[in-house]
Amino acid sequence: MKFACSIHVRGVVQGVGFRPFIYRLAHEHGISGWVLNGEDGVAIHAEARETALQAFIDAIRTQAPPAASISAIEVQAAAANGAPGFTIRESERRDKPTVRISPDLPVCEACRRELFDPADRRHGYPYINCTNCGPRYSVILALPYDRPNTTMKPWPLDEYCDAEYHDPANRRFHAQPVACPWCGPHYLLKDASGMLSDNQAIQRTVQLLCEGHIVAIKGLGGYHLACDAQNATAVNALRERKYRKEKPFAVMVRDVEAARAIVELSSEAEALLISIGRPIVLAPAKADLPGVAPDNDDLGVMLPYTPVHHLLFAADAPDVLVMTSANRSSEPIAYDEKDAFERLAGVADAFLVGDRPIARRIEDSVARVGALGPVILRRSRGYAPGAVASLPVVRPLLAVGADLKNSITLVVDGQAFVSQHIGDLDHYQAFQAFQETIRDLAAMYDVNWDDLLVVHDAHPQYFSTTYALALPSAEKLAVQHHRAHVASVLAEHGEWDKCVLGVSCDGTGYGDDGSIWGGEFFAGSAREGFERVAHLRCASLPGGDAAAQHPVQAAAGFLAQIDGLPDVTAAPFNFTSRYQYALELVRKDVRSFTTTSIGRLFDSAAALLGFTRGITFEGQAAIWLEAQARKSVSTVAYSFPFEDGELDFRPLLLAVAEQRKRGLEPRDIARAFQRGVAQGLANGIRELCSKRELNTVVLSGGVFQNDLLLSDVRELLDAQRLTIWTNHAVPPNDGGISLGQAAMAAFLSDHRE
Numbered sequence: 186m187k188f189a190c191s192i193h194v195r196g197v198v199q200g201v202g203f204r205p206f207i208y209r210l211a212h213e214h215g216i217s218g219w220v221l222n223g224e225d226g227v228a229i230h231a232e233a234r235e236t237a238l239q240a241f242i243d244a245i246r247t248q249a250p251p252a253a254s255i256s257a258i259e260v261q262a263a264a265a266n267g268a269p270g271f272t273i274r275e276s277e278r279r280d281k282p283t284v285r286i287s288p289d290l291p292v293c294e295a296c297r298r299e300l301f302d303p304a305d306r307r308h309g310y311p312y313i314n315c316t317n318c319g320p321r322y323s324v325i326l327a328l329p330y331d332r333p334n335t336t337m338k339p340w341p342l343d344e345y346c347d348a349e350y351h352d353p354a355n356r357r358f359h360a361q362p363v364a365c366p367w368c369g370p371h372y373l374l375k376d377a378s379g380m381l382s383d384n385q386a387i388q389r390t391v392q393l394l395c396e397g398h399i400v401a402i403k404g405l406g407g408y409h410l411a412c413d414a415q416n417a418t419a420v421n422a423l424r425e426r427k428y429r430k431e432k433p434f435a436v437m438v439r440d441v442e443a444a445r446a447i448v449e450l451s452s453e454a455e456a457l458l459i460s461i462g463r464p465i466v467l468a469p470a471k472a473d474l475p476g477v478a479p480d481n482d483d484l485g486v487m488l489p490y491t492p493v494h495h496l497l498f499a500a501d502a503p504d505v506l507v508m509t510s511a512n513r514s515s516e517p518i519a520y521d522e523k524d525a526f527e528r529l530a531g532v533a534d535a536f537l538v539g540d541r542p543i544a545r546r547i548e549d550s551v552a553r554v555g556a557l558g559p560v561i562l563r564r565s566r567g568y569a570p571g572a573v574a575s576l577p578v579v580r581p582l583l584a585v586g587a588d589l590k591n592s593i594t595l596v597v598d599g600q601a602f603v604s605q606h607i608g609d610l611d612h613y614q615a616f617q618a619f620q621e622t623i624r625d626l627a628a629m630y631d632v633n634w635d636d637l638l639v640v641h642d643a644h645p646q647y648f649s650t651t652y653a654l655a656l657p658s659a660e661k662l663a664v665q666h667h668r669a670h671v672a673s674v675l676a677e678h679g680e681w682d683k684c685v686l687g688v689s690c691d692g693t694g695y696g697d698d699g700s701i702w703g704g705e706f707f708a709g710s711a712r713e714g715f716e717r718v719a720h721l722r723c724a725s726l727p728g729g730d731a732a733a734q735h736p737v738q739a740a741a742g743f744l745a746q747i748d749g750l751p752d753v754t755a756a757p758f759n760f761t762s763r764y765q766y767a768l769e770l771v772r773k774d775v776r777s778f779t780t781t782s783i784g785r786l787f788d789s790a791a792a793l794l795g796f797t798r799g800i801t802f803e804g805q806a807a808i809w810l811e812a813q814a815r816k817s818v819s820t821v822a823y824s825f826p827f828e829d830g831e832l833d834f835r836p837l838l839l840a841v842a843e844q845r846k847r848g849l850e851p852r853d854i855a856r857a858f859q860r861g862v863a864q865g866l867a868n869g870i871r872e873l874c875s876k877r878e879l880n881t882v883v884l885s886g887g888v889f890q891n892d893l894l895l896s897d898v899r900e901l902l903d904a905q906r907l908t909i910w911t912n913h914a915v916p917p918n919d920g921g922i923s924l925g926q927a928a929m930a931a932f933l934s935d936h937r938e
């Protein structure tokens with residue numbers, strides 16, 4: 186006896202090869218009926234014997250294509266119509282394109298096999314892809330996601346590709362970027378001696394890399410600069426030419442085996458490394474690769490993810506390649522040829538260029554397995570512009586984020602799409618990219634500007650704020666920076682009414698009173714808002730933002746309040762004259778701002794422990810301090826008292842200074858400082874949670890990228906049976922701010938559901 190049912194599959198199930206998958210599965214299980222892309226997912230009508238139907242439904246869940254992510258499968262009985270066979274029906278048309286845009290995907294196993302099969306039509310072809318893999322966001326020019334709306338438009342399909350494209354049983358059925366060597370784009374190598382194409386280009390690139398040259402290689406979302414990571418001369422040349430003094434370079438390794446040879450890879454970290462997002466994974470370094478990540482215990486590794494990468498390794502490229510975004514220090518990644526050639530002249534010795542244009546710049550993502558699970562530190566390729574949360578808001582909403590590590594969030598039909606990492610907006614090119622990304626996503630999702638609610642940071646001088654205020658939309662709303670951090674975690678959890686204690690620790694953010702916040706405790710919920718209930722004792726920030734660049738300058742603002750401090754201009758501290766100058770500013774109250782920033786507290790401790798020079802990348806002094814602390818086995822914790830809603834840093838920093846003066850090892854002092862910070866935070870959390878009868882704690886903000894601190898705090902709170910929530914889908918740093926802004930605005934606006 187035949188049964189019939191209608192099956193509705195929700196989640197990321199469009200543009201990921203789901204219909205051909207269902208088609209093949211139906212044939213395997215002897216199912217008749219049809220499949221189509223529906224309003225909000227894939228709709229299937231299936232008829233078969235009961236056991237076959239059940240096996241078919243089970244297989245949908247267990248065998249789904251790698252890029253799909255099923256959030257729900259609903260099955261309902263239906264009337265059988267006895268139609269024979271199984272077909273893919275035309276999609277239901279809709280007025281608005283709210284279909285999710287899939288992030289870019291790494292080349293799949295099936296394509297990889299064909300890539301290295303001499304008998305295959307696409308043997309050695311760097312643009313091989315199928316519905317299970319390949320570019321998405323980086324080639325889409327507009328929705329709906331059809332070939333003419335992609336950067337593959339200039340390459341019409343030949344007969345062979347066209348047949349595959351239209352064959353429902355084929356892996357390349359409606360694979361928009363499908364191509365072969367006869368009809369598709371190609372790669373070229375350009376260097377001083379001329380131009381080579383295809384296989385010769387790959388061979389020559391490998392030869393250049395082996396000889397210690399630097400090659401710019403076009404990838405999915407921009408150019409990389411590549412060199413042999415084990416060749417110190419090449420690595421140093423890259424640093425010099427790229428004006429990148431100390432910030433670590435990421436490396437691409439041949440395979441997981443090669444990754445294991447250079448970093449300690451836990452099973453969780455390995456799972457992250459091979460996950461579909463293919464991020465750069467930070468893990469403790471095992472091998473010494475001079476110049477790659479100076480003074481850093483971690484190394485960022487990633488696996489090859491485009492066919493070109495696989496071709497390079499197969500042609501015997503070095504096992505470990507530096508693969509860093511092609512730009513000069515802190516500029517956004519170069520992604521079009523003209524720009525790349527201009528900006529990288531004098532940096533790269535040669536260019537491996539692909540014909541297929543890149544629609545928008547997307548950098549590699551960076552992730553790590555932390556004390557509380559996987560953390561994304563930079564969310565970009567492989568993740569963006571995926572939806573990370575559903576917000577209870579009907580109206581479209583644009584949240585423009587913060588000025589550092591900017592990302593934007595666009596909410597359409599309640600789906601929060603978070604953009605790729607854009608960068609620091611004080612750089613002209615990043616600010617351009619910020620505007621492009623807003624225009625781009627708004628156009629893609631057909632946003633009506635008259636109806637759009639625009640959300641920005643409360644800082645009146647942020648570039649993002651000024652830009653937001655000038656937009657033509659009807660309504661604007663400011664959200665305080667640290668509340669946005671806390672709300673970003675609640676948005677990930679979809680918890681709007683739960684009252685939590687939110688602890689937001691970072692470098693800088695504009696506070697309600699106009700001072701610079703960064704060590705804040707809040708009580709409340711996303712729906713009702715957050716009341717600031719405690720904070721770090723106020724210090725000074727002499728010279729404003731410049732203090733973030735110079736740990737001794739930040740230290741002056743804190744140490745000015747401490748009695749009985751040893752002379753820090755003498756040995757072993759040897760603070761530079763900048764300290765005296767900053768101290769003058771504090772004493773005369775000139776260009777000094779009030780701050781509660783825990784980020785600057787870490788900088789002050791780092792200065793006392795020997796980091797007296799300026800930093801060359803954001804967070805450098807705090808990262809250095811954490812690395813010092815990790816080398817120590819000390820169980821001491823310096824006092825960081827929590828009293829009357831205030832964490833007093835004076836005994837904490839005094840202990841650091843005194844112990845250093847006494848000659849205790851800096852690493853042991855660093856450890857005791859970190860334990861002290863953790864204990865102070867935990868004491869505050871405990872007291873406030875018990876006073877307000879709260880049992881859930883939210884930790885967010887850039888300071889919580891410090892995994893040692895996070896694990897110390899967790900250890901201290903575990904005993905209290907408090908639940909801790911942190912960020913997993915968006916970064917805990919300012920890259921997550923736009924999501925938090927959107928979540929807060931969903932409730933602050935009048936147009937809620």
Ligand SMILES: [Zn+2]
Pocket residue numbers: 292293294295296297314315316317318319
């Ligand atoms: Zn594939």
Ligand SMILES: [Zn+2]
Pocket residue numbers: 342343344345346347364365366367368369
């Ligand atoms: Zn073709």
